[in-house]
Amino acid sequence: MRTKRESRCQWKQGGILGLLLLLMGIVAMLSLGIGAGQVGIAETIRAVLGHVFGLASLKQSHMTEAIIFEVRFPRIILSLLVGSALSVSGCAMQGLFKNPMASPSICGVSSGAAFGAAMVIVAGGSVSMIPLSAFLFSTLTVFLVYYIARIKGRVPVGTLLLSGMAVSLFFSSLTSFMQYLSREEELREIVFWLMGGLWTANWEKVWQVAFLIILGNLAIFFFAGELNILSMGEDQAKDLGVNVEFSRKMVLVLTALVTGSSVAMCGIIGFVGLIIPHLSRMLVGPDHKVLIPASALAGAIFLCATDTLARTLIAPSEIPIGIITSLCGVPFFIFLLRSRKGMGDF
Amino acid sequence: MELRELRELRELKVVDLEFGYHYQRGSRCQSGSRCQRDPRESGLLISGIGLRVSAGEILVIIGPNGAGKTTLLKCLNKKLSPTGGVVYLDGQDIANLKQKDIARKVGVIPQISHVSFPFRVIDVVRMGRYPHQGFWKELNQEDHRIVDQAMKITGAETLRERLITELSGGEYQRMIFARALAQDPKVLLMDEPTLHLDLSHQLGLLDLIRDLVREKGLIAVIILHDLNMAFRYSDQILLLNQGRIYRYGPSEEVITKENIRQVYQVEVEIYESHADSGNGNGVRPCITPVRVSRLEDQQENQGENQEETQRDVKRDIKEKNQRERQREKMLSLSGDLPAGQSQKYGERA
Numbered sequence: 001m002r003t004k005r006e007s008r009c010q011w012k013q014g015g016i017l018g019l020l021l022l023l024m025g026i027v028a029m030l031s032l033g034i035g036a037g038q039v040g041i042a043e044t045i046r047a048v049l050g051h052v053f054g055l056a057s058l059k060q061s062h063m064t065e066a067i068i069f070e071v072r073f074p075r076i077i078l079s080l081l082v083g084s085a086l087s088v089s090g091c092a093m094q095g096l097f098k099n100p101m102a103s104p105s106i107c108g109v110s111s112g113a114a115f116g117a118a119m120v121i122v123a124g125g126s127v128s129m130i131p132l133s134a135f136l137f138s139t140l141t142v143f144l145v146y147y148i149a150r151i152k153g154r155v156p157v158g159t160l161l162l163s164g165m166a167v168s169l170f171f172s173s174l175t176s177f178m179q180y181l182s183r184e185e186e187l188r189e190i191v192f193w194l195m196g197g198l199w200t201a202n203w204e205k206v207w208q209v210a211f212l213i214i215l216g217n218l219a220i221f222f223f224a225g226e227l228n229i230l231s232m233g234e235d236q237a238k239d240l241g242v243n244v245e246f247s248r249k250m251v252l253v254l255t256a257l258v259t260g261s262s263v264a265m266c267g268i269i270g271f272v273g274l275i276i277p278h279l280s281r282m283l284v285g286p287d288h289k290v291l292i293p294a295s296a297l298a299g300a301i302f303l304c305a306t307d308t309l310a311r312t313l314i315a316p317s318e319i320p321i322g323i324i325t326s327l328c329g330v331p332f333f334i335f336l337l338r339s340r341k342g343m344g345d346f
Numbered sequence: 347m348e349l350r351e352l353r354e355l356r357e358l359k360v361v362d363l364e365f366g367y368h369y370q371r372g373s374r375c376q377s378g379s380r381c382q383r384d385p386r387e388s389g390l391l392i393s394g395i396g397l398r399v400s401a402g403e404i405l406v407i408i409g410p411n412g413a414g415k416t417t418l419l420k421c422l423n424k425k426l427s428p429t430g431g432v433v434y435l436d437g438q439d440i441a442n443l444k445q446k447d448i449a450r451k452v453g454v455i456p457q458i459s460h461v462s463f464p465f466r467v468i469d470v471v472r473m474g475r476y477p478h479q480g481f482w483k484e485l486n487q488e489d490h491r492i493v494d495q496a497m498k499i500t501g502a503e504t505l506r507e508r509l510i511t512e513l514s515g516g517e518y519q520r521m522i523f524a525r526a527l528a529q530d531p532k533v534l535l536m537d538e539p540t541l542h543l544d545l546s547h548q549l550g551l552l553d554l555i556r557d558l559v560r561e562k563g564l565i566a567v568i569i570l571h572d573l574n575m576a577f578r579y580s581d582q583i584l585l586l587n588q589g590r591i592y593r594y595g596p597s598e599e600v601i602t603k604e605n606i607r608q609v610y611q612v613e614v615e616i617y618e619s620h621a622d623s624g625n626g627n628g629v630r631p632c633i634t635p636v637r638v639s640r641l642e643d644q645q646e647n648q649g650e651n652q653e654e655t656q657r658d659v660k661r662d663i664k665e666k667n668q669r670e671r672q673r674e675k676m677l678s679l680s681g682d683l684p685a686g687q688s689q690k691y692g693e694r695a
Contacts, residue, residue, distance in 0.1 A: 005507060006468070006507070095463075098462045098463075099462065100462065100463075225476065225479070228465070228469070228473065229473050229476060231462055231463050231465075232459075232461075232465075232470070232473070233459050233460075235425060235456055235459065236454075236456060236459070238423075238424075238425045238445055239423065239425065239449065239452075239453075239454035239456065239526075240449050240473055240474065240476050240477060240525075240529070241444075241445050241446035241447070241448065241449025241450065241476060241477035242445065242446075242476065243444070243445055243446070244445075281463070285464070285465075285466070286463035286464055286465050287465070287469060
C-alpha cells in the first residue's frame with residue numbers, strides 16, 4: 001500500500017509538474033510580448049485574447065498582428081518544442097546508459113547534423129536542403145555509432161559512449177575541413193548554423209517538426225518503466241525481464257528522431273540535453289515517469305527564455321542561442337561536478 | 347499458457363551446458379560429447395555442466411575464483427545464452443522463453459553493482475513487479491500487496507523511503523532480495539548473497555532462504571565461498587573447477603579434505619561440531635583451513651592433471667573408496683540423514 005508519506009511525495013511531484021506548466025505559459029506569454037518590434041505586453045495580451053475569443057474590438061493593427069502571430073508566435077512554439085525534445089532525449093540517454101554525463105551530442109547527433117548542414121552549404125545546395133541533410137546525417141550517425149559498438153549482438157555501454165565520441169570527433173573534423181574549404185560567405189553561414197538559432201522560425205517549420213517531436217517524446221515516455229530499470233544496470237534489467245537490446249534500440253531511434261529534427265530546424269544548441277535533465281532530477285527525483293514530463297516542461301521553459309534573451313539582449317541584432325545556452329550551461333555543469341548533489345555516485 | 351503458468355515449478359534441469367564468449371556454437375570437438383582438452387584452451391568458460399534441482403531444494407555452487415560459477419549462474423536465466431547444452435525450467439527449454447517470461451519464474455540476487463541514480467528503496471522493490479505488468483505498467487492492489495510482503499519478509503520495510511545511494515552494503519542486499527521476492531519467483535539464483543553481511547545477517551539471510559525454499563517449494567541455486575555455510579545450508583553441492591564439475595552431490599561427499607586440496611590447493615581439517623544449531627542436525631562438520639598446500643603438493647597435482655587421462659581411472663577408484671568411507675562416517679555420525687536419500691544422491695552424482 002502507499003504510505004501517507006508516499007502520497008505526499010506524489011502530490012509534491014504533481015505540484016511541481018503543475019507549476020512548471022504554469023511557468024511555461026507565463027514565460028511563453030512574456031516572450032510573446034518582448035522583442036525588437038514595437039509591440040508591448042499589453043497589446044500582445046489584447047491581441048491574443050481577441051484572437052482566441054474572436055472579439056473584433058480587441059483587434060490590433062495589421063502590423064502588430066503580423067509581428068505577434070507570424071514572427072514571434074511560431075518562434076516561441078518552435079523553441080518550446082525543440083527545448084522539450086533536447087531535454088527529453090538527454091534524460092532518456094542518461095537513464096539508458098546509466099551515466100549522468102550522457103547526452104544526445106555524445107552519441108554524435110550534433111556533429112553528424114553539423115556535417116550534413118556544412119556539406120550542403122559548401123556544395124551550394126538550396127537553403128531548404130540544409131535541414132533535410134542535417135536530419136539525415138544525425139540519424140545516420142546514431143546508427144553508425146550503435147553498430148560500431150555492437151559486438152556479437154551485445155552493445156556494452158562503455159563501448160557505445162566511446163564509439164559515440166570517436167564518430168563525433170570524426171564528423172567534427174570533417175566539418176572543420178568543410179569550413180576550411182568554404183568561401184567567406186559560406187563560412188559565415190556554417191558558423192551561424194553551428195552556433196544555433198531560431199531566427200528562421202515560421203509556421204511551416206513548426207508544422208514540419210511538431211508532429212515528430214510530440215510523438216517522439218510521447219513514445220520515449222512510454223519507455224519510462226524500462227528506463228527506470230535500465231538505470232539500475234543492464235544485468236539487473238535482464239534479471240527483471242526487460243528486453244534490453246530492444247528497449248535500447250527503440251529509445252536510441254526515438255532520441256535520434258527528435259533531436260535530429262530539432263537540430264535540423266535550428267542548428268546546434270548545446271547543453272540543454274545535459275543540464276535540464278539534471279535540474280529536473282533534482283526537482284522531482286529519478287523516476288522517469290515523472291522525470292520525463294518534468295524535463296520536457298523545464299527544457300521548453302529554458303529554451304524559450306534563453307531564446308528571448310538571444311533576440312532581445314542586443315536588439316535589433318541577435319546573439320546565437322547556442323552561445324547563451326552554453327554560457328548558462330558551463331557554470332552549471334561545473335557546479336554539478338563540484339557538488340554532485342542529486343546525481344548519485346559516479 | 348495459463349495452465350502452464352499456474353502449475354508449480356517442479357525442477358530446474360541443466361544438460362551438458364557450455365559457454366564461451368568467443369566461441370561459435372557447433373564448433374566443439376568432434377571426438378565425442380565431452381572435450382578432453384582443457385576447456386580454457388577451446389575458449390569455453392564452462393563446459394559439460396549437468397545438474398538437477400527439485401522444488402524445495404538448495405543447490406550451493408562452490409569453487410575457486412574464476413572457476414565459472416557466476417557464468418554458470420548467468421546461463422540459468424538466459425542472461426548469457428549458452429553456446430551448447432540446454433537449461434530446462436520444468437521441462438521447458440529456456441532458450442525458447444522470453445526474458446520477461448523467465449523473470450516471472452526466476453528471481454536473481456546479483457553481486458552488488460554501482461548505483462547511479464538516487465531511487466527510493468520502494469521504487470526499486472516495485473521494479474520486481476515489472477515482468478508481471480501489462481501494457482500500461484500500472485501497479486494494482488495485488489502488486490502492492492506482494493511488494494509489501496516481500497519488504498516485510500526481508501526486513502527491508504524500515505528502508506522504504508531511503509535513497510539507494512545512501513544504503514550500506516547489507517541494506518542494499520536486503521533491498522535486492524526484496525525485489526527478487528517481489529518477482530514472485532519459483533527459482534532464486536544468488537551470487538554470493540552473504541558477501542557484504544556480518545555473521546548474524548549471513549545466518550539470518552540463509553535461514554530465511556532455507557525457510558522460503560522449504561515452505562514455498564522454491565528452488566535455490568546459491569554461490570557461496572564459505573564452505574561451512576555451504577555445508578550447512580545445501581541439499582546438494584556442486585564443486586566447480588576450471589569450468590568443469592569437479593564433484594557434484596550431497597555436501598559430505600563433496601566437501602572432503604582431498605577434494606578441497608585438489609581444487610583450492612589448501613589443506614583443511616574437518617572436525618565434527620556438536621553444537622546444536624536448532625535445526626535438528628546435532629552433529630555437523632566444521633571446516634578449518636590449515637595452510638596453502640606445499641609447493642611439492644601443487645606440482646604433484648599439476649603433474650597429475652597433465653596425465654589426467656592415464657591416472658583418471660586409478661584416482662577415481664581411490665577417491666570412490668575414500669568417499670565411501672567418508673559417507674559411512676558421516677552417516678554414522680548424523681543419524682538423521684536417511685540412507686535412501688543418500689543413495690539417491692549417490693546415483694545422481
